[in-house]
Amino acid sequence: MKVQVQARNRAVQFGANPGESVLYAGLRNGFKLPYECATGTCGTCKAKLVSGDIDEHWPDAPGKKNLKLEQGEFLMCQCSARGELSIEVGAFLTDMEAGAVQPDHFKGTIRDTRQLTADVMSFSVALKEPCDFDAGQFVVLRCSGVEGYRGYSMVNFDRRAERLDFVIKKLSGGCLTEKLFRDNPDGMEVELFGPLGVATFYPEIDKNLLCIAGGSGIAGIMSILSRATDERYFAKHRGHVFFGVRTSEDVFFGEELEAFKAAAPDNLQIVIALSHMESVPGELQRRYPTLEFDTGWVHEVAGRYMQGSYENVMAYLAGPPPAVDASIRLLLLQARLTTDSIRYDKFS
Amino acid sequence: MLFLCRTEDVPENGMKQIEAETGHKLLVLHSAEGYHVYDAMCPHQEVPLCEGLYDGSVLTCHEHLWQWKVGTGEAVGLAECPLQPYPASVQDGEIYVHVDCGEASASRTGT
Numbered sequence: 001m002k003v004q005v006q007a008r009n010r011a012v013q014f015g016a017n018p019g020e021s022v023l024y025a026g027l028r029n030g031f032k033l034p035y036e037c038a039t040g041t042c043g044t045c046k047a048k049l050v051s052g053d054i055d056e057h058w059p060d061a062p063g064k065k066n067l068k069l070e071q072g073e074f075l076m077c078q079c080s081a082r083g084e085l086s087i088e089v090g091a092f093l094t095d096m097e098a099g100a101v102q103p104d105h106f107k108g109t110i111r112d113t114r115q116l117t118a119d120v121m122s123f124s125v126a127l128k129e130p131c132d133f134d135a136g137q138f139v140v141l142r143c144s145g146v147e148g149y150r151g152y153s154m155v156n157f158d159r160r161a162e163r164l165d166f167v168i169k170k171l172s173g174g175c176l177t178e179k180l181f182r183d184n185p186d187g188m189e190v191e192l193f194g195p196l197g198v199a200t201f202y203p204e205i206d207k208n209l210l211c212i213a214g215g216s217g218i219a220g221i222m223s224i225l226s227r228a229t230d231e232r233y234f235a236k237h238r239g240h241v242f243f244g245v246r247t248s249e250d251v252f253f254g255e256e257l258e259a260f261k262a263a264a265p266d267n268l269q270i271v272i273a274l275s276h277m278e279s280v281p282g283e284l285q286r287r288y289p290t291l292e293f294d295t296g297w298v299h300e301v302a303g304r305y306m307q308g309s310y311e312n313v314m315a316y317l318a319g320p321p322p323a324v325d326a327s328i329r330l331l332l333l334q335a336r337l338t339t340d341s342i343r344y345d346k347f348s
Numbered sequence: 349m350l351f352l353c354r355t356e357d358v359p360e361n362g363m364k365q366i367e368a369e370t371g372h373k374l375l376v377l378h379s380a381e382g383y384h385v386y387d388a389m390c391p392h393q394e395v396p397l398c399e400g401l402y403d404g405s406v407l408t409c410h411e412h413l414w415q416w417k418v419g420t421g422e423a424v425g426l427a428e429c430p431l432q433p434y435p436a437s438v439q440d441g442e443i444y445v446h447v448d449c450g451e452a453s454a455s456r457t458g459t
Contacts, residue, residue: 043393044393066393066394092428325410328401328410328413329401332401332408333401333403338425339408339413339415339425339426340425340426342413346412
């Protein structure tokens, strides 16, 4: 089905499959339609219906809260074309950067689910066909029996990846997370769309890295560290990683972070911030002797450790929105970084 | 003229969102040069600018880091459009704007 888009600077058209969201159809045809979460919560992908009919997949999507419904506004990620469609997008439409991976639909099978802490688990998806992505990107994923896609950042980094690794935090009321935590999901078939997101790392960035992550936001940072380590990036650049969790019981990826540290002992600093503890248990420090531990919110700890070290820095932020906002405040007002040296994706 | 607030309501290098008696939401910012008045919402995606960051000269929307010089409304960095300032004045410790906000705002955002 043909979709015509009038953006602020140009008009484009592309084909969409039956039931396929307008956003995914545009992105997989190489058009950088505006989006952030791609799953109905942020509202960034709003467009205006000019002619044609749409099917709405999630009428109660929280991302609709600022839409002017009476003017025909809708979320491209949550609507598909019922026939020929003409829409308006209020943003500028630019081409994808050279070398960026064009997103597409993939199928795979869930493998190797593993409980990491009381409310975090890891799982992998074995893909039917390999896929490329940039370190720091995410995909949206859905499984049978659960409505809609949810976004997850890749933990690993591989060229022509045949499997994607993820972490997932158990949220009360999150249908997909509950299904993954409750049932044994190994072998479950899933559909994916991606890669998505702009918080990407590649060695040509040529800057020192500052990564501030809360909770499962560490996923994309692990992918960045994986690529940086593979390419010996920390032989010429500094890396500072701040990973916030609540208590010593909530620490995960300790072994994996120690492996990154071991590959670049002089230039990579990894600090785990415990937000809900008065002091750092000696047992935790003994278990991970090459990691540093401190108490406080992750952005506060990052602010203390980074004083005087912001020169030539590219910052990557991930995690719950309040943690990302607090980190932005730190980096703009105290560290005086410019906005083009801060990268993050807002999932909600 | 439309009354917004008293000068002591907006400390230097601070900002405050005001709902004028016309129902319009405006943002008042205090810099070393005086008081500046803009629409309260980010022109990008209707995020309240008072939730953003202001250091006394540059205003940043926290959602996507669009930035403006508060003296002129000029776009900085990632921002794709400027902010339109409302002419403001101070009389006897009270801040006023000099336009009908209802009309001005409608003509700016109307599509």
